[in-house]
Amino acid sequence: MSSQNVISIESAVKRFGDVIALDRVSIEIRENEFFALLGPSGCGKTTLLRAIAGFGVLDSGRILLDGKDLGHSKPYDRPVNMMFQSYALFPHMRVRDNIAYGLKADHLPKNEIEARVDEVLGIADMHALADRRPHELSGGQRQRVALARAIIKRPRVLLLDEPLAALDRKLRQEMQIELKRMQHEIGLTFVVVTHDQEEAMTMADRIAVMRNGRVLQIAPPQELYRRPADRFVASFIGTMNLLEGTTVAGGVTIPGHETVPIDTGGAGLGSPLALGIRPGDVRLLTEGEEIDEASIVLAGIVETTAFIGSQSHTLVRVHETAVAITVTASASTVLVEDGSPCRVALPYTALLALPDPPE
Numbered sequence: 535m536s537s538q539n540v541i542s543i544e545s546a547v548k549r550f551g552d553v554i555a556l557d558r559v560s561i562e563i564r565e566n567e568f569f570a571l572l573g574p575s576g577c578g579k580t581t582l583l584r585a586i587a588g589f590g591v592l593d594s595g596r597i598l599l600d601g602k603d604l605g606h607s608k609p610y611d612r613p614v615n616m617m618f619q620s621y622a623l624f625p626h627m628r629v630r631d632n633i634a635y636g637l638k639a640d641h642l643p644k645n646e647i648e649a650r651v652d653e654v655l656g657i658a659d660m661h662a663l664a665d666r667r668p669h670e671l672s673g674g675q676r677q678r679v680a681l682a683r684a685i686i687k688r689p690r691v692l693l694l695d696e697p698l699a700a701l702d703r704k705l706r707q708e709m710q711i712e713l714k715r716m717q718h719e720i721g722l723t724f725v726v727v728t729h730d731q732e733e734a735m736t737m738a739d740r741i742a743v744m745r746n747g748r749v750l751q752i753a754p755p756q757e758l759y760r761r762p763a764d765r766f767v768a769s770f771i772g773t774m775n776l777l778e779g780t781t782v783a784g785g786v787t788i789p790g791h792e793t794v795p796i797d798t799g800g801a802g803l804g805s806p807l808a809l810g811i812r813p814g815d816v817r818l819l820t821e822g823e824e825i826d827e828a829s830i831v832l833a834g835i836v837e838t839t840a841f842i843g844s845q846s847h848t849l850v851r852v853h854e855t856a857v858a859i860t861v862t863a864s865a866s867t868v869l870v871e872d873g874s875p876c877r878v879a880l881p882y883t884a885l886l887a888l889p890d891p892p893e
């Protein structure tokens with residue numbers, strides 16, 4: 535993959551009255567990248583996408599495309615295309631005419647229009663449906679038409695705001711794979727907004743996690759999971775067990791335990807810092823079992839166990855620290871009955887130091 539930047543967002547700020555929708559957002563998006571903006575509702579994703587498209591002016595900061603400041607240029611003067619949540623297909627037009635519309639408006643030669651419609655019908659796997667009208671299509675098929683229409687003009691960047699939100703779960707999962715395939719096939723830079731972490735993890739090469747108008751972390755999916763920057767990212771991306779601690783010289787203390795030697799990332803002494811561990815890294819100890827690895831060992835009570843296919847999730851209530859720990863183990867592991875006392879081991883090497891996110 536080329537590492538050349540197509541879009542550079544430099545310290546973008548946007549306010550709506552008292553609300554800071556974008557708070558000094560800086561992001562570089564690379565050529566042919568599938569980039570996701572991920573975060574809870576209201577964190578500023580759509581505002582940022584609209585700013586790239588040219589809808590709405592920033593209060594400060596700038597957005598460059600191929601190194602050129604987009605300034606206040608109008609949406610139709612930008613080599614980007616935004617696909618909105620409502621697909622807005624023309625109901626009376628056949629699929630092929632819906633797709634050709636933008637090229638016809640640009641007065642391209644008829645044979646070129648036909649060739650390009652043919653090409654994107656292939657990419658979107660819609661040849662058989664080319665003569666149908668939108669009401670004769672399923673939700674997923676309409677979504678493909680909208681996508682075909684958005685890519686046919688060969689924008690430098692395609693912006694998609696929650697493109698799969700209207701689809702049911704199964705179709706959404708199929709379309710995530712499809713969207714990724716199409717992006718790969720046409721070799722286009724995609725910027726996709728979603729509030730669904732699984733969706734972002736499935737599709738994106740890199741993800742920017744946003745909260746309260748700020749970017750908390752930009753990283754590939756695996757890195758977000760393995761090395762989350764703070765406790766918000768840690769809990770937003772998958773499940774994370776958290777123990778509340780305090781930084782001391784040489785590591786972190788949690789009530790009732792020796793100092794856990796861990797890199798606190800420059801947090802000042804006495805600052806609150808959570809220790810995080812993924813459920814798959816927690817060990818449920820059998821009675822009398824000792825553990826060789828340096829670990830935090832906590833006594834608790836098994837609350838419930840749920841079987842999820844090949845795995846089981848056990849929730850353990852730990853009294854001393856008043857937390858619940860989820861343990862993920864293969865379903866064949868000997869299980870402890872609900873209500874029985876148990877011990878869990880949290881190996882030091884699997885612990886992550888997680889500061890609070892910036893306000």
Ligand SMILES: Nc1ncnc2c1ncn2[C@@H]1O[C@H](COP(=O)(O)OP(=O)(O)O)[C@@H](O)[C@H]1O
Binds near residue numbers: 553555577
């Ligand atoms: N046109 C607007 N007028 C006033 N407030 C707005 C406007 N657009 C967005 N906001 C506010 O800015 C914040 C970010 O909104 P938005 O970018 O739509 O979030 P997201 O897409 O992440 O859900 C929210 O608090 C929202 O209410």
Ligand SMILES: [Mg+2]
Binds near residue numbers: 579580727
């Ligand atoms: Mg939005």
